[in-house]
Amino acid sequence: MNLFLFQEQSLDQRINEQFDNATSWFVDAILAQIPITDSIGIPWVLIVLIIGASYFTIYFKFINFRGFWTSIQVVRGKYDDLEEGGHVLVSGNLSSVDGDIADTIRVEGEEGEVSHFQALTAALSATVGLGNIAGVAIALSIGGPGATFWMILVGLLGMSSKFVECTLGVAYREVDASGTVYGGPMYYLSKGLKSKGFGVFGKILAILFAIMCIGGSFGGGNMFQVNQAFKLFEHVTGASDSIFYGKGWLFGLIMAILVGLVIIGGIKKIANVTDKIVPAMVGMYVLAVIIVIGINYEAIPSAFISIWDGAFHPEGVAGGFIGVLIQGFKRAAFSNEAGIGSSSIAHSAVKTKYAASEGLVALLEPFIDTVVVCTMTALVLIITNQLVVGAQINDEQGVLLTASALGSGISWFPYLLSFAVILFAFSSMISWSYYGYQAWSYLFGRSKRMEYIYKTLFCVFVVIGGAASLGAVIGFSDAMIFAMLVPNMIGLFILAPKVSEELKRYRLAIKKTKMSN
Numbered sequence: 001m002n003l004f005l006f007q008e009q010s011l012d013q014r015i016n017e018q019f020d021n022a023t024s025w026f027v028d029a030i031l032a033q034i035p036i037t038d039s040i041g042i043p044w045v046l047i048v049l050i051i052g053a054s055y056f057t058i059y060f061k062f063i064n065f066r067g068f069w070t071s072i073q074v075v076r077g078k079y080d081d082l083e084e085g086g087h088v089l090v091s092g093n094l095s096s097v098d099g100d101i102a103d104t105i106r107v108e109g110e111e112g113e114v115s116h117f118q119a120l121t122a123a124l125s126a127t128v129g130l131g132n133i134a135g136v137a138i139a140l141s142i143g144g145p146g147a148t149f150w151m152i153l154v155g156l157l158g159m160s161s162k163f164v165e166c167t168l169g170v171a172y173r174e175v176d177a178s179g180t181v182y183g184g185p186m187y188y189l190s191k192g193l194k195s196k197g198f199g200v201f202g203k204i205l206a207i208l209f210a211i212m213c214i215g216g217s218f219g220g221g222n223m224f225q226v227n228q229a230f231k232l233f234e235h236v237t238g239a240s241d242s243i244f245y246g247k248g249w250l251f252g253l254i255m256a257i258l259v260g261l262v263i264i265g266g267i268k269k270i271a272n273v274t275d276k277i278v279p280a281m282v283g284m285y286v287l288a289v290i291i292v293i294g295i296n297y298e299a300i301p302s303a304f305i306s307i308w309d310g311a312f313h314p315e316g317v318a319g320g321f322i323g324v325l326i327q328g329f330k331r332a333a334f335s336n337e338a339g340i341g342s343s344s345i346a347h348s349a350v351k352t353k354y355a356a357s358e359g360l361v362a363l364l365e366p367f368i369d370t371v372v373v374c375t376m377t378a379l380v381l382i383i384t385n386q387l388v389v390g391a392q393i394n395d396e397q398g399v400l401l402t403a404s405a406l407g408s409g410i411s412w413f414p415y416l417l418s419f420a421v422i423l424f425a426f427s428s429m430i431s432w433s434y435y436g437y438q439a440w441s442y443l444f445g446r447s448k449r450m451e452y453i454y455k456t457l458f459c460v461f462v463v464i465g466g467a468a469s470l471g472a473v474i475g476f477s478d479a480m481i482f483a484m485l486v487p488n489m490i491g492l493f494i495l496a497p498k499v500s501e502e503l504k505r506y507r508l509a510i511k512k513t514k515m516s517n
Contacts, residue, residue, distance in 0.1 A: 074361050119361065164499050166362035170352065182348070183438075222465055223462075252462050253462075256463050286373070289406070346431070402417065437451065
C-alpha cells in the first residue's frame with residue numbers, strides 16, 4: 001500500500017518537473033519586468049494593458065460610464081426592434097462556399113446564434129471564476145487591501161477595452177454554410193488590418209493570437225481552473241486517507257471525463273450547460289459572501305478605509321506603492337480578460353446587425369467580474385481578518401484564504417464554496433475549450449478530425465492541471481493570457497476608428513427610433 005501511494009505521488013512530481021522545464025523559458029520572456037526601483041519591476045505587458053485601456057477610455061469619451069445605461073437597456077431588450085427585418089453586417093469576405101460568398105450565407109430567418117443576454121452570460125462563464133476567488137486572495141496577501149483599489153480601477157478602464165474588441169468581433173465575423181458564426185481577434189486582425197493596407201502584418205498577428213489563445217485555453221482556461229478546484233476540494237475534505245488526497249491527477253481525470261462529455265457536443269451543448277450552472281454558481285457564491293459581510297457589518301467602514309489607505313500609503317508590504325499597484329493590475333487583468341480578446345469570440349455570435357450594440361453589452365463584463373465580484377471577495381477577506389499581509393506564504397495557501405474567510409462566518413460555508421469553485425472551474429473550462437477550438441480551427445481548418453484532436457488534447461491538459469504545482473500553473477497562465485494581449489492590442493489601436501463608426505451608426509439608429517416614438 002505504501003509503495004502504491006509512493007508511486008501515485010511520484011506521478012504528480014514527474015508531471016510538475018516536466019511542466020516546469022517545458023514552460024519556464026516562455027514564462028520568463030512574457031513576464032519579464034521593467035525595473036522601477038532596485039527591488040521591484042513591472043511586467044512589460046502590463047504597461048501595454050494600462051496604456052491601451054486608458055487610451056480607449058479617452059478616445060471614446062469615457063464610453064465605460066456614458067454607455068453604461070445604454071448597455072443595460074440593450075441587455076433588457078429595449079432596442080430589439082432595431083434588429084427586426086435586418087441583416088448581419090459582415091466584413092465582406094470574398095471566399096466562396098459552393099459558389100456563394102461565405103459571409104452572405106445565412107439560414108433563413110437567422111441573424112446570429114444567441115441573444116445579447118446569452119452572449120453576455122456565455123462570456124461571463126469564462127471570466128467569472130477562480131480569478132475572482134483565489135486570485136483576489138493571492139493579490140491581497142501580497143499587496144494588502146490597497147490592491148483592491150487598483151483592481152477596481154483596472155476593471156473600470158477595462159470596460160472600454162472590452163467595448164472595442166467585442167464591437168470588432170461582430171463587425172468582422174464570418175458565417176459558414178450552416179449559419180455558424182466564427183469571430184474573434186483572429187478575424188478582425190487579419191481582415192480588419194487588411195482593409196487598412198496591412199494584410200500581411202494582420203495575418204501574422206492573427207496567427208500569433210491564435211497560437212497564444214490555444215495555449216491560454218490549456219493554461220488559464222484549463223489547468224489553472226482544475227488546479228485550484230482540486231486544492232480547495234482537498235483542503236475541505238481534509239482527511240489524509242481520502243481517495244483524492246495527494247492525487248491531483250485522479251481529480252483531473254474525473255474532471256476531464258466530465259468536460260469531455262460536454263465539449264464533444266459543441267457550442268450548443270456547452271451553452272445548454274453554462275446557462276444553467278453559471279447563474280446558480282454566481283448566486284451561490286455572492287449570497288455566501290453577502291451573508292458573511294452582513295454578519296460583520298460593523299467592520300465595513302474600516303475595510304474601505306484600509307483599501308483607500310493601502311492603495312496610496314501601504315505599510316509593511318514588499319515593494320510599497322508600486323508593489324500594491326502591480327498586484328492589483330495583474331489580478332484584475334487575469335480576472336476580466338479585458339484587452340486580451342478572448343471574450344469577443346463568444347460575443348461575435350450575437351444576433352444583431354449593429355456591431356456596437358454588442359460592444360456596449362460587453363462593457364458590462366469587467367464591471368460585473370471585477371468591480372462587483374472581485375470587490376466583494378476582497379471585502380470578505382479584509383473584514384474577516386484572514387489576510388497576513390506581506391507574509392511569505394506559498395500560492396497554495398493563498399487559494400485557501402477565501403475558504404477560511406467564509407468559514408469564519410458560517411462553519412459549513414467552505415463546503416458550499418468548494419462546490420461553487422468546482423462549478424466555476426467546470427464552466428470556465430468548457431467555455432475556454434470553445435475559445436481554444438475557434439483559434440485551433442482558424443489555424444488548422446474546421447474538419448471533424450481537427451476538432452477531435454484539439455478536444456482530446458484539452459482533456460489531457462485537464463489531468464495535467466490537476467497534478468501540476470500551483471506556482472507553475474499560475475506563471476504559465478499569466479504568460480499565455482498576457483501574450484494574447486500583445487497582438488490583440490495592436491489591432492485594437494489600428495481599428496479604433498472602425499469602432500467609432502459603428503458606435504455612431506448605432507447611436508443614430510437609437511435616435512431615430514426615439515424620434516419616431
